[in-house]
Amino acid sequence: xxxxxxxxxxxxxALIAGLAEADTSGKRIALSxxxxxxxxxxxxxxxxxxxxxxxxxxxxxxxxxxxxxxxxQATEQAAQIxxxxxxxxxxxxxxxxSPTALNGAVKEACDAGxxxxxxxxxxxxxxxxxxxxxxxxxGREEVDYLATRLPDxxxxxxxxxxxxxxxxxxxxxxxxEGVAEHSQFDIVGSVHGDWAQDVAQxxxxxILPSLPxxxxxxxxxxxxxxxxxxxRAADRPTPLIVLGNRQDELKWxxxxxxxxxxxxxxxxxxxxxxSLAFWVAQQVLDGEDVAKxxxxxxxxxxxxxxxxxxxxxxxxxxxxxxYSLEDAQQVIASAR
Amino acid sequence: MNIxxxxxxxxxxxxxxxxxxxxxxxxxxxxxxxxxNLLFNLAVPIALATIAQMMIIMVNDIDLSLGTFVSLAAxxxxxxxxxxxxxxxxxxxxxxxxxxxxxxxxxxFELPAIVVTLGMSFVWGGLALFILPxxxxxxxxxxxxxxxxxxxxxxxxxxxPIIIAAVTHLLIVRSGIGTVLRGVGGNARSVQRAGWPVIxxxxxxxxxxxxxxxxxxxxxxxxxxxxxxxxALRYTLLSIAGVILGGGEFTGGKVSPAGAVIGALxxxxxxxxxSFMRLSPDWQIGAQGAILILVLTARxxxxxxxxxx
Numbered sequence: 001x002x003x004x005x006x007x008x009x010x011x012x013x014a015l016i017a018g019l020a021e022a023d024t025s026g027k028r029i030a031l032s033x034x035x036x037x038x039x040x041x042x043x044x045x046x047x048x049x050x051x052x053x054x055x056x057x058x059x060x061x062x063x064x065x066x067x068x069x070x071x072x073q074a075t076e077q078a079a080q081i082x083x084x085x086x087x088x089x090x091x092x093x094x095x096x097x098s099p100t101a102l103n104g105a106v107k108e109a110c111d112a113g114x115x116x117x118x119x120x121x122x123x124x125x126x127x128x129x130x131x132x133x134x135x136x137x138x139g140r141e142e143v144d145y146l147a148t149r150l151p152d153x154x155x156x157x158x159x160x161x162x163x164x165x166x167x168x169x170x171x172x173x174x175x176x177e178g179v180a181e182h183s184q185f186d187i188v189g190s191v192h193g194d195w196a197q198d199v200a201q202x203x204x205x206x207i208l209p210s211l212p213x214x215x216x217x218x219x220x221x222x223x224x225x226x227x228x229x230x231x232r233a234a235d236r237p238t239p240l241i242v243l244g245n246r247q248d249e250l251k252w253x254x255x256x257x258x259x260x261x262x263x264x265x266x267x268x269x270x271x272x273x274x275s276l277a278f279w280v281a282q283q284v285l286d287g288e289d290v291a292k293x294x295x296x297x298x299x300x301x302x303x304x305x306x307x308x309x310x311x312x313x314x315x316x317x318x319x320x321x322x323y324s325l326e327d328a329q330q331v332i333a334s335a336r
Numbered sequence: 337m338n339i340x341x342x343x344x345x346x347x348x349x350x351x352x353x354x355x356x357x358x359x360x361x362x363x364x365x366x367x368x369x370x371x372x373n374l375l376f377n378l379a380v381p382i383a384l385a386t387i388a389q390m391m392i393i394m395v396n397d398i399d400l401s402l403g404t405f406v407s408l409a410a411x412x413x414x415x416x417x418x419x420x421x422x423x424x425x426x427x428x429x430x431x432x433x434x435x436x437x438x439x440x441x442x443x444x445f446e447l448p449a450i451v452v453t454l455g456m457s458f459v460w461g462g463l464a465l466f467i468l469p470x471x472x473x474x475x476x477x478x479x480x481x482x483x484x485x486x487x488x489x490x491x492x493x494x495x496x497p498i499i500i501a502a503v504t505h506l507l508i509v510r511s512g513i514g515t516v517l518r519g520v521g522g523n524a525r526s527v528q529r530a531g532w533p534v535i536x537x538x539x540x541x542x543x544x545x546x547x548x549x550x551x552x553x554x555x556x557x558x559x560x561x562x563x564x565x566x567x568a569l570r571y572t573l574l575s576i577a578g579v580i581l582g583g584g585e586f587t588g589g590k591v592s593p594a595g596a597v598i599g600a601l602x603x604x605x606x607x608x609x610x611s612f613m614r615l616s617p618d619w620q621i622g623a624q625g626a627i628l629i630l631v632l633t634a635r636x637x638x639x640x641x642x643x644x645x
Binding site for chain 1: 365370371374377378386396408469472473482547556558559561562563564566568569570571604607608611612614618620621624636
């Protein structure tokens with residue numbers, strides 16, 4: 001696609017966006033959420049509420065209400081979706097308790113003319129839209145970044161997540177695909193950090209004495225800071241550690257940068273994906289032709305955006321971003 | 337006795353009617369064929385599970401494994417019954433028989449049902465995970481068609497509970513064997529003295545519970561189109577609450593099938609009602625409990641007065 005074509009299509013999208021306000025101003029959107037018990041979900045709900053409030057104030061939609069089930073159970077959420085149909089919502093944004101057990105309720109919503117957009121916890125019912133996370137791509141991207149920074153290659157240490165969980169398998173698969181592509185790298189060790197700094201620190205401390213020189217560490221998020229601590233405790237030079245957007249990781253990165261010019265990349269999924277789902281639903285209601293399968297972009301923090309990200313991330317939380325209508329349009333356009 | 341039985345049904349009917357009126361007031365859209373169906377179709381498997389629980393409570397026991405059992409039946413339905421109907425049917429039949437066997441064992445060895453069923457809940461849960469380690473499976477086409485059929489006049493979600501209530505009422509209240517079964521809960525010894533083999537009766541009650549548990553799992557899959565090993569965990573407590581709300585009592589023999597079905601509908605409606613009220617989820621469980629206590633208090637006052645006059 002040439003630059004001029006991109007400009008042209010961007011102009012076209014802007015034109016459609018201008019029309020969008022008028023067409024969906026009477027529409028009501030609901031968020032069906034199955035769980036609110038951790039910081040990621042809390043951040044997700046906050047982002048949805050602020051996005052929704054703003055959109056209602058701007059007259060883009062008539063209502064944007066968030067509902068969370070009292071118990072994290074598929075049957076509860078199915079009933080919740082059916083209630084939303086009765087309440088006359090035009091679109092339901094859904095973070096599902098089960099990829100399959102809500103399909104009946106989702107189908108009923110579709111049959112009643114309700115737009116269903118699932119994200120994060122997606123549903124398999126074909127009539128719904130899915131905003132999925134490409135975890136394998138996240139793993140590949142880590143190795144791609146290392147390849148740009150370390151063209152000579154070397155030994156890598158892999159920190160994995162919680163064993164037996166789909167996300168861990170996917171990210172690891174992506175990392176190994178990346179290493180196969182960039183043959184200058186070798187994964188010489190692999191430990192499970194369970195996405196927790198303390199577990200990662202112990203695991204890395206245990207394996208370090210048996211490892212040769214490590215030039216880079218590929219991680220899954222929530223484990224970078226612990227890894228760095230383990231390297232320091234073993235008195236070994238700090239390798240290039242790819243981080244995962246946690247506040248403690250970003251803080252450590254900023255300290256290292258100020259002390260010795262440390263440079264790395266941090267990437268993960270932002271809880272603000274709820275706002276992306278909101279805009280995708282708004283676009284569908286607006287009559288836009290949206291592909292059923294969409295992919296969430298990662299939230300990447302680079303050397304340039306580190307200070308900004310660190311300033312906006314509350315302590316103990318994870319870096320977040322609120323997606324705009326333009327971001328959603330970009331995601332929709334790239335899926336065409 | 338007949339008057340007492342009628343008394344028993346009045347309160348559940350009134351609670352359901354009040355809640356239904358409040359829901360219609362808050363959400364007039366629910367007052368339609370389509371609306372009633374959405375409001376109540378997930379109550380159909382809960383009603384079946386409540387009947388299953390009622391069978392156990394009827395013989396003076398309590399079943400803490402029902403939720404996992406319904407989940408297991410749902411998993412079998414979404415996998416074997418769909419891929420190899422004969423094998424699936426055989427497995428479901430075996431599940432019912434194992435429930436009957438459980439009942440016989442609990443009686444023969446004088447085991448506390450609460451402990452045995454709590455233990456069995458891990459067995460059922462494990463088997464469900466074994467069959468369906470990841471959520472999935474497909475509902476058999478005929479089952480989906482049956483659960484989504486649109487009968488004239490009233491939606492399936494209303495017709496099905498009426499049929500369930502009528503059939504179980506005939507079986508438990510009207511038939512001779514039903515009377516004996518209730519007698520087991522009321523006074524097992526005198527039933528035994530009268531020459532009935534109590535062990536077989538207990539097996540029959542548990543077998544019936546197994547049958548309705550399996551039906552609940554099948555109905556659930558027909559609605560959700562696929563299964564999940566944890567799909568019905570809530571049903572254990574919902575079913576107990578439904579039985580009690582419907583006029584049943586823990587001191588055996590005093591149960592009302594129609595009341596149990598109405599109790600299940602009331603519980604389902606209560607959850608929707610609270611959601612329509614936009615109550616924060618933190619308060620919803622508490623509010624659900626409050627509704628339950630309110631109805632039970634009303635019943636207590638009601639029965640005291642009845643005893644006084």
